[in-house]
Amino acid sequence: MRWQRPKESIGELKSRWRIFEATKPGAETVVTSPRFNSQWRHTNGTLNRMSYLSIDLDKPGASSGHLIVREGSDCGELLLPVFSLNRGEGPRLLITGGCHGNELEGPIVARRVASWLPEAQTCGRVIILPELNPLALQAWSRNTPSDGLNMNRVFPGCAEGSVTERIADAVSRLLLPMADTVFDLHSFGPMWDFPPSIITHPIADAGSMARTVRMAEAFKLPMTLVWEHQDTPGMFDTWAHSQGKLFICAEFGGGTVGSEALTIYETGMRNALIALGLVEGTAESPTFRQKKSSQTLETRACDELKSPQRGIFEPRCSVLDDVQQGDLIGVLHSRDSLPDGSSDIRAPIASIVCAIRSGGYVDFNEEVALLARQHTLSVG
Amino acid sequence: MRWQRPKESIGELKSRWRIFEATKPGAETVVTSPRFNSQWRHTNGTLNRMSYLSIDLDKPGASSGHLIVREGSDCGELLLPVFSLNRGEGPRLLITGGCHGNELEGPIVARRVASWLPEAQTCGRVIILPELNPLALQAWSRNTPSDGLNMNRVFPGCAEGSVTERIADAVSRLLLPMADTVFDLHSFGPMWDFPPSIITHPIADAGSMARTVRMAEAFKLPMTLVWEHQDTPGMFDTWAHSQGKLFICAEFGGGTVGSEALTIYETGMRNALIALGLVEGTAESPTFRQKKSSQTLETRACDELKSPQRGIFEPRCSVLDDVQQGDLIGVLHSRDSLPDGSSDIRAPIASIVCAIRSGGYVDFNEEVALLARQHTLSVG
Numbered sequence: 091m092r093w094q095r096p097k098e099s100i101g102e103l104k105s106r107w108r109i110f111e112a113t114k115p116g117a118e119t120v121v122t123s124p125r126f127n128s129q130w131r132h133t134n135g136t137l138n139r140m141s142y143l144s145i146d147l148d149k150p151g152a153s154s155g156h157l158i159v160r161e162g163s164d165c166g167e168l169l170l171p172v173f174s175l176n177r178g179e180g181p182r183l184l185i186t187g188g189c190h191g192n193e194l195e196g197p198i199v200a201r202r203v204a205s206w207l208p209e210a211q212t213c214g215r216v217i218i219l220p221e222l223n224p225l226a227l228q229a230w231s232r233n234t235p236s237d238g239l240n241m242n243r244v245f246p247g248c249a250e251g252s253v254t255e256r257i258a259d260a261v262s263r264l265l266l267p268m269a270d271t272v273f274d275l276h277s278f279g280p281m282w283d284f285p286p287s288i289i290t291h292p293i294a295d296a297g298s299m300a301r302t303v304r305m306a307e308a309f310k311l312p313m314t315l316v317w318e319h320q321d322t323p324g325m326f327d328t329w330a331h332s333q334g335k336l337f338i339c340a341e342f343g344g345g346t347v348g349s350e351a352l353t354i355y356e357t358g359m360r361n362a363l364i365a366l367g368l369v370e371g372t373a374e375s376p377t378f379r380q381k382k383s384s385q386t387l388e389t390r391a392c393d394e395l396k397s398p399q400r401g402i403f404e405p406r407c408s409v410l411d412d413v414q415q416g417d418l419i420g421v422l423h424s425r426d427s428l429p430d431g432s433s434d435i436r437a438p439i440a441s442i443v444c445a446i447r448s449g450g451y452v453d454f455n456e457e458v459a460l461l462a463r464q465h466t467l468s469v470g
Numbered sequence: 471m472r473w474q475r476p477k478e479s480i481g482e483l484k485s486r487w488r489i490f491e492a493t494k495p496g497a498e499t500v501v502t503s504p505r506f507n508s509q510w511r512h513t514n515g516t517l518n519r520m521s522y523l524s525i526d527l528d529k530p531g532a533s534s535g536h537l538i539v540r541e542g543s544d545c546g547e548l549l550l551p552v553f554s555l556n557r558g559e560g561p562r563l564l565i566t567g568g569c570h571g572n573e574l575e576g577p578i579v580a581r582r583v584a585s586w587l588p589e590a591q592t593c594g595r596v597i598i599l600p601e602l603n604p605l606a607l608q609a610w611s612r613n614t615p616s617d618g619l620n621m622n623r624v625f626p627g628c629a630e631g632s633v634t635e636r637i638a639d640a641v642s643r644l645l646l647p648m649a650d651t652v653f654d655l656h657s658f659g660p661m662w663d664f665p666p667s668i669i670t671h672p673i674a675d676a677g678s679m680a681r682t683v684r685m686a687e688a689f690k691l692p693m694t695l696v697w698e699h700q701d702t703p704g705m706f707d708t709w710a711h712s713q714g715k716l717f718i719c720a721e722f723g724g725g726t727v728g729s730e731a732l733t734i735y736e737t738g739m740r741n742a743l744i745a746l747g748l749v750e751g752t753a754e755s756p757t758f759r760q761k762k763s764s765q766t767l768e769t770r771a772c773d774e775l776k777s778p779q780r781g782i783f784e785p786r787c788s789v790l791d792d793v794q795q796g797d798l799i800g801v802l803h804s805r806d807s808l809p810d811g812s813s814d815i816r817a818p819i820a821s822i823v824c825a826i827r828s829g830g831y832v833d834f835n836e837e838v839a840l841l842a843r844q845h846t847l848s849v850g
Binding site for chain 2: 171172195197198201204220221280281282283344345347348350352380404406425426430446448449
């Protein structure tokens with residue numbers, strides 16, 4: 091849908107379109123029309139429809155429709171399927187998946203949850219947007235092919251920007267304000283082995299950090315990981331924190347997206363919905379590689395192991411292995427000679443392997459493994 | 471290395487370079503110089519060095535060097551690491567890996583075998599070329615990026631062709647004639663779940679088919695698969711068969727290239743070397759998903775299940791699952807709506823799941839699963 095009307099005054103527009111409200115953020119005029127469930131941006135005499143929702147999130151019960159992301163010079167309107175289940179008072183949860191196009195676990199698990207939620211949810215509100223970035227998803231690429239942007243670096247987005255920024259803007263303006271808690275479903279992608287996990291970065295506010303770790307542990311996945319690294323601008327979690335939200339980043343494994351793994355992730359989601367009080371039932375610990383265990387670990391920038399040269403990385407351990415100082419983590423084979431030219435990559439200290447790269451070609455100084463230790467931070 | 475000499479007669483060349491032999495295949499003159507362990511192609515007065523080996527495969531014991539693939543207009547000389555172990559009389563085996571650049575299992579397992587072979591091999595000859603296609607490997611792509619060619623569709627290659635064809639030509643001329651048996655190490659790549667397997671296509675000659683299946687089963691991997699599909703020109707196996715070789719195509723699983731899986735593949739290789747008589751020892755059945763079982767299955771074109779629409783494929787079963795008629799194999803979710811618009815993909819008959827696609831976006835009519843049944847062909 092494309093509608094532009096040149097050279098009309100706000101007064102004329104208001105009378106013509108029965109517009110009841112006009113706000114003025116910055117230099118632009120945003121016109122809100124309840125009749126059309128939409129906002130229009132009035133710039134230089136041209137009225138452009140902004141991104142909008144095709145459903146009313148306040149309507150009781152289940153609703154299905156679309157988050158309609160406004161067109162731009164790089165592509166037309168995008169219709170992102172959205173599902174809402176409003177059972178009145180209670181927790182308000184937003185579930186998003188598919189921020190990165192090569193992480194399919196989230197979009198699939200979000201759809202599974204949407205299929206049984208109408209029978210299970212007893213109170214509160216849940217909004218599900220399974221695919222944040224359908225363009226990257228179709229290309230099986232982390233970033234959006236057309237503008238090359240990583241969606242998790244552009245929040246809160248920009249209504250006038252390229253398509254990745256427009257999607258982030260629509261989510262930030264139309265969905266995030268409707269929730270108190272966000273579950274953003276990621277995975278480690280096809281190049282890594284990683285256990286089903288919830289990760290969080292350290293949060294300055296101790297109360298918020300404690301609530302986040304408690305919520306993360308409620309998934310009962312094999313690993314909860316506190317990942318200390320430098321702030322990266324534009325992440326969804328940073329923006330959500332700034333808006334006072336509880337933000338949970340699921341990292342649903344890596345490698346093949348298979349049936350057994352999806353069941354583990356779905357179990358984690360049900361456990362979390364039970365913990366939030368949205369769903370009744372008893373939490374279950376999923377079985378991962380013949381074990382039913384959960385542990386909370388922490389990792390820092392110095393726990394990243396990198397390739398000592400370019401070549402073929404061969405993994406020699408598996409995720410959640412306990413390793414001692416000097417144990418072999420992997421081997422880096424020179425591509426130029428055989429059988430000489432290999433370098434061993436060993437554990438610098440006793441630790442737990444929390445991620446290991448799939449065997450493959452790597453450049454010099456590329457990450458090949460991530461180690462961790464038991465979580466010792468005070469979470470209040 | 472680049473050496474071109476214009477406008478000289480064969481007589482002049484022979485006297486200058488001590489060339490002892492000249493053959494004339496077709497319209498070109500190929501000049502063989504034992505002194506330089508190489509051949510030179512004489513075309514229109516220009517002498518170009520052809521691909522050659524930096525080592526003498528007839529030399530007893532272990533040798534390491536390169537298969538040097540001649541330069542062309544698209545890239546310079548390529549040096550492919552090669553390892554040779556000559557213990558005199560006995561079976562002559564060529565092991566190749568990395569035909570497709572996103573199948574890293576072969577290159578890693580071939581290097582593992584090269585590391586222990588000097589202590590284990592008691593007779594015969596083994597030549598190992600871990601990476602047939604280093605350009606595709608570096609790009610983590612199935613085909614060669616520069617010419618877009620699938621190396622397993624260009625055999626026996628072409629000395630004057632693009633780089634993929636030149637590599638195939640070098641292998642066909644310099645390595646294949648030195649072997650009676652070929653193990654070509656593939657995998658199903660990152661988009662599929664597949665058990666560690668040996669596959670073969672039906673071979674018209676019953677004796678050759680029986681020998682191939684016996685050799686395949688000697689790996690003792692979880693699955694030996696006879697895969698009936700239409701002939702595809704330019705495959706390495708077809709060319710090797712035409713040259714009277716026993717050809718084994720390993721398909722070492724799919725998805726993440728992990729430590730435990732690599733150990734399974736290496737065990738299979740050791741079993742096969744024992745069966746060939748190159749190595750002493752007792753074969754062991756590797757453990758795959760808590761089972762130590764091997765089965766020989768067959769699959770046909772009609773056993774391929776395809777997506778009924780474009781959308782997100784969700785796998786609902788795992789490899790080697792027994793399924794009954796009507797059992798759910800996967801779900802195809804429409805990307806356009808939620809939660810409606812899903813299609814179930816069900817087993818048309820009782821069968822065994824031998825491959826299932828990783829969850830992800832698929833087009834209409836794309837393969838999502840491969841079913842199989844117990845092998846019943848007579849193999850004499």
